[in-house]
Amino acid sequence: MIFVNARFLTQKITGVQRFAIEISIRLKNSLKDEIQFVAPKNILHEEIAQKLNVSIVGKTRGHQWEQVTLPLYLKKQKSPLLLNLCNTAPINYSNNIVTVHDLAFLAHPKWFSWKFRLFYKFLIPKIIDHAKKVITVSQFSKDEIIKRLSTPENKISIVHNAVSDNLIESKKCSSKSNFILFVGSQDPRKNIQSIIQAMKYLPPEIHLKLVGGKADSFNEQLNEIPKEIRHRIHLTGYLPDKELNRLYKDANAFVYPSHYEGFGLPPLEAQALSCPVVVSDIPVFREILKDSATYCNQNDPSDIANKINLICNQTGEERNSMIEKGRRNVERFSWGESAAIIEKIITHYC
Template structure:
């Protein structure tokens, strides 16, 4: 029990959630911080699904509730009973009635485009986010773009916000190059309006290379407004795989002719970097965060213009010189992103915060 008396706690509720970019950030940062700060305490509700990570982090199960109720009731009660230590939150939300904490806001998409999300999700975020942002001692976010958006929509002082990029997780080496799909274009992401899968599907129907398939990896999430998704699965040359494991994903990245990411809004955008790590040329939306993250290592398209998306796909298929240039630039671009460096930024900020308090 002595470890619980230490002064930094990490909210590990992310270990109960399906893996998206937000949970990937939390897991990788938590692993790095655990190496840098051995006195950290990780606490979570009982419904953990990432058991290996929980064991690695020596997670302590507290409380009887789950989900939001655990975060808003059990977690702050535990903290108040343990001398109100500093709490680190890595996945957007945090306890409303607790002030000794830092938070991480990955994006403010629910403020910018609320129609993409369920009504209950939007109501909850619009109530919670401004309040915890105002009370938090420090806010981390994943890009300069997201920092500007947080300032605009949550009215937070810029000095309070620290930008910490995502890293690139080390996925397994591919077990084979060829797949059963033949020639294909790959897309990875949640099946929701923000990822703009509808326009990608329409653009795919316009490309001249009719011998290609479109492989879409990911599934839907209850937080999104998924109306209309059922209309996407109407063609034999478009394959929805659902979620895949890291080995399958490695094979898909390696075998793809190109990776398409026509997202309408991102706080960061991890999948294009994963594609670069496997030598796959990337076609991405010309939006602020992806320009910041992908630099000169991607081809950019207007995500609202299906003809432009289709022409971009055809160009990348036809132009081997362009593909090779993007792959080469991608290898260089990846050097900017490291989980270890990002965790060190958080460690330094937390250390300074504690020293000042």
């Protein structure tokens, strides 16, 4: 029996949780009763939990559940193999496969609270060191883990993200509207402030839609936006996949000038829904998107605006060519293939 740490079902869905959900559903379909998902009681995604036939373990939650309740429970089950898909794992449990999506807390510590930095600097090296195998989502992240934590290269396997079926279930073309789109959290690494500054250089008819959770510091930043562009910036908060699907298809361009990513799933989602993308010129995007994206200097709002204008002013033929490149790029990634790699890893260590 293989056990999966399903604490991700108690968290809001970002790229990390989506990875866990998509992989878990496919592993459940393949391994049937040979795999058991366990979670704390405060589950947010009941429908997914039912699909996975999740067992509730203990009365604790959060890190206490993961670091105390879960390993105690597993030891009573004769210490089976545990698969962890969302960065964290029990420290005092060695029969582990762990997934580490990125090392942003080491690469850019100033983006995180001191408590977060302290905890992750203690936790991540230990769980990687204790793990039987480490999974990560890109060659860039693998190189980071090797460089920053001196992890042996042969201990790390790359398992890519992909685009979820429920997001792209409708590929029907939609008429383009005069807005550009960003999807993601509003933490510092996403560099939303540079997109907002870029709006000053764009034609007044172009609006910006920001989709995702709002960071506490973002209200202050919003108040500092010049009045002449404030009415062109729209915060939607989290949106269900059906509404997100429509926005991707309606947008003139998708903009993602992130400073640091382990993979960066939203540009791939945009490409799957025929939306050309402008992204920062960082190594992981060169790896994942290759020649299917338009690259910008993420530190220069005027360059971001120039690249957005480039897409907005394309001829129909030029735009279709970029859309086709994006679609071909999306086809390189598959949740089915990624789950098969993990299943092979599991089988090896079981």
